[in-house]
Amino acid sequence: xxxxILACLLAAALPVHAGLRVFACEPEWAAxxxxxxxxxxxxxxxxxxxQDPHRIEARPSLIARARSAQLLVCTGxxxxxxxxxxxxxxxxxxxxxxxxxxxxxxxxxxxRLEIPARIDRGEGDVxxxxxxxxxxxxxxxxxxxxPLAKRLGELDAANAGHYxxxxxxxxxxxxxxxxxxxxxxxxxxxxRVIAQHKxxxxxxxxxxxxxxxxxxxxxxxxxxxxxxxxxVAQAKAQQVRLILRTPYDSPxxxxxxxxxxxxxxxxxxxxxxxxxxxxxxxxxxxxxIARLKERTP
Amino acid sequence: MQRIAxxxxxxxxxxxxxxxxxxxxxxxxxIAQMKKSYEQRxxxxxxxxxxxxxxxxxxxxxxxxxxAGTAGGFNPEVSLILQGRYRRLKEVPERSIAGTWPAGGHxxxxxxxxxxxxxxxxxxxxxxxxxxxxxxxVALKDGEAEVEEVYFQxxxxxxxxxxxxxxxxxxxxxxxxxxxHAWDFADAPLMMKVLFGEHYGQDGLQLKWxxxxxxxxxFGAELGRGxxxxxxxxxxNSPGAGALFAHVGGDxxxxxxxxxxxxxxTTRARQxxxxxxxxxxxxxxxxxxxxxxxxxxxxxxFVWKWAPDGNPRERNLKxxxxxxxxxxxxDLACASDVATSPCLGGLGLGNLRSAQSGGYxxxxxxxxxxxxxxxxxxxxxxxxxxxxxxxxxxxxxPANAYFARQRPQRHTxxxxxxxxxxxxLRLQFARDRSMQGVSDNQVTLxxxxxxxxxxxxxx
Numbered sequence: 001x002x003x004x005i006l007a008c009l010l011a012a013a014l015p016v017h018a019g020l021r022v023f024a025c026e027p028e029w030a031a032x033x034x035x036x037x038x039x040x041x042x043x044x045x046x047x048x049x050x051q052d053p054h055r056i057e058a059r060p061s062l063i064a065r066a067r068s069a070q071l072l073v074c075t076g077x078x079x080x081x082x083x084x085x086x087x088x089x090x091x092x093x094x095x096x097x098x099x100x101x102x103x104x105x106x107x108x109x110x111x112r113l114e115i116p117a118r119i120d121r122g123e124g125d126v127x128x129x130x131x132x133x134x135x136x137x138x139x140x141x142x143x144x145x146x147p148l149a150k151r152l153g154e155l156d157a158a159n160a161g162h163y164x165x166x167x168x169x170x171x172x173x174x175x176x177x178x179x180x181x182x183x184x185x186x187x188x189x190x191x192r193v194i195a196q197h198k199x200x201x202x203x204x205x206x207x208x209x210x211x212x213x214x215x216x217x218x219x220x221x222x223x224x225x226x227x228x229x230x231x232v233a234q235a236k237a238q239q240v241r242l243i244l245r246t247p248y249d250s251p252x253x254x255x256x257x258x259x260x261x262x263x264x265x266x267x268x269x270x271x272x273x274x275x276x277x278x279x280x281x282x283x284x285x286x287x288x289i290a291r292l293k294e295r296t297p
Numbered sequence: 298m299q300r301i302a303x304x305x306x307x308x309x310x311x312x313x314x315x316x317x318x319x320x321x322x323x324x325x326x327x328i329a330q331m332k333k334s335y336e337q338r339x340x341x342x343x344x345x346x347x348x349x350x351x352x353x354x355x356x357x358x359x360x361x362x363x364x365a366g367t368a369g370g371f372n373p374e375v376s377l378i379l380q381g382r383y384r385r386l387k388e389v390p391e392r393s394i395a396g397t398w399p400a401g402g403h404x405x406x407x408x409x410x411x412x413x414x415x416x417x418x419x420x421x422x423x424x425x426x427x428x429x430x431x432x433x434x435v436a437l438k439d440g441e442a443e444v445e446e447v448y449f450q451x452x453x454x455x456x457x458x459x460x461x462x463x464x465x466x467x468x469x470x471x472x473x474x475x476x477x478h479a480w481d482f483a484d485a486p487l488m489m490k491v492l493f494g495e496h497y498g499q500d501g502l503q504l505k506w507x508x509x510x511x512x513x514x515x516f517g518a519e520l521g522r523g524x525x526x527x528x529x530x531x532x533x534n535s536p537g538a539g540a541l542f543a544h545v546g547g548d549x550x551x552x553x554x555x556x557x558x559x560x561x562x563t564t565r566a567r568q569x570x571x572x573x574x575x576x577x578x579x580x581x582x583x584x585x586x587x588x589x590x591x592x593x594x595x596x597x598x599f600v601w602k603w604a605p606d607g608n609p610r611e612r613n614l615k616x617x618x619x620x621x622x623x624x625x626x627x628d629l630a631c632a633s634d635v636a637t638s639p640c641l642g643g644l645g646l647g648n649l650r651s652a653q654s655g656g657y658x659x660x661x662x663x664x665x666x667x668x669x670x671x672x673x674x675x676x677x678x679x680x681x682x683x684x685x686x687x688x689x690x691x692x693x694x695p696a697n698a699y700f701a702r703q704r705p706q707r708h709t710x711x712x713x714x715x716x717x718x719x720x721x722l723r724l725q726f727a728r729d730r731s732m733q734g735v736s737d738n739q740v741t742l743x744x745x746x747x748x749x750x751x752x753x754x755x756x
Binding site for chain 1: 427508509512544551554555611716717748
């Protein structure tokens, strides 16, 4: 009887879909896993574009999803240090622990920028492994896609060919798109911008934009009035063209600076789902570049 | 190497000098051109190679294996929590909560007036190997280092199971598992003080299972030594305490998350001590009351969190409440060394059965980045106590706080400011009517600073 009740409970609670269960820490990895897996994967997106990936809570719903995941795809580089360790421990899921095939960290696969020479919290919440927001350079996505497709194939050997094929298709499409984006964004080269947090380092690096400052006085420290006042003069002197924020950053500090300097404040989608057009990885860059160009005279 | 090979080929080509002069000249020119172009190509290749290695050097932490975890950055993760406070309290000789048996158990004081240094917490943890993780949490204070938690935990059992062994904070209730630096108020709710002194720690084993469902369901069982209040150390082979707990939780839309739980703890006490005043005609003496018997505690807990679009950075609200009911049954006795005390040499006072209940409810609201305010209401019901008044009051003064029928209550207001998750300053006002006949207006100023590894907190 007990077994019957349990079976009913499981049947009611478990999704009927039987694809490889992927737990993606950030929307960009959920999008990439969907691109590579198609209908063979069942992707759970743990966070969305309106959430600050640094400040997620290890909510019960996330633990429940991590419990049944077969593959965890996260950024790593300490981005999820405040919540992922708790999630992994509480999940009781051996398959997705660090070191196991079910644990995949994207940041390990790319050349990271802004690796601090010195780790001191006096300089804010610096990540020892460098800037973790790697998704805004599409070449990084290419670097991650190959190993991720391979991993999907290892975990789901029956469909390894399917993943390899989809990877080839994604890779070709992405390469063509990168060439187009680079052409479109060529006029942006050398433009000076101010960002709220060091969220766009890889985008700037890719397109040749110059970060003239950040609204945060130090990474993870909320923008204060003294620092903002200092930025007013700095922005004018350096001929800053844009102030950039992510959808989850408060619009207030950027708005304040924009009002005083006349420099437009632009919200970039930052990740998949961050704007109406950024519904997949291609839309993400289409929209990002369009928004940058639209407001840059 | 390449260059040497090229030279060898060139000289080999140049050797058959028997050909005509004009032919030779043309050949020489051709060779010279080939040499030049190859050298240029080699040079450019070498440059690319050199710049490539340089690039790799500047971005060194790139071992190319996405399985390698950097979740904590350091191995082992070390963090140190610094805490201190200023408190303004009424002078009360013995701060015991009316109607309850004082928990001599796990506390860090906190009743001192004026400036005090709280205990500092040193936390060291790391994965032992892919199958186990270990953690140590030591509370340091003048001349003492108290082991709060030292446990191993499995990572590789799978199927949702996790086994913990060693000393750990019991999973019962909500607040019990959280260290004081993660609390939303400067002190523990009255409920926690009455139940456990502050925390209930187990020396033993905990088995937890998470159900494979979308709705979070977690079940746990613990067996422990049972030395902590409300039990006592009893020098036995069999476990001295057992606990069961179940938690469910989930999200409602993007902005709401909740967790609810039920817990049960059973343990036994032998000669558990508390201070009482006796009925000595020559003047009251402080004697030792002793309880021997069974203690059972049930806790219901509930937490609801709101953050607009699930982003707690700007604004968020946390509602939290716990209720308990404790029943104890056993024998009461008293003991004293004073010749005129009725308790001289130990005196049995018959059966004692008690049922107590209470709880707390609190709300903490972050209304701006960095700023939070909170309110907490604490209440206790000393409930029913059954004993033989003739026997008990022949030896113990009925005016003892334990026999009081007062309903302890406390209102607490809190405001705190956190520059980031590593530093917090807090101001707290409380109107405490938990002590017999005393109404105490308390002011607390507190700091909490975290150094080292980024601690990942639970929901």
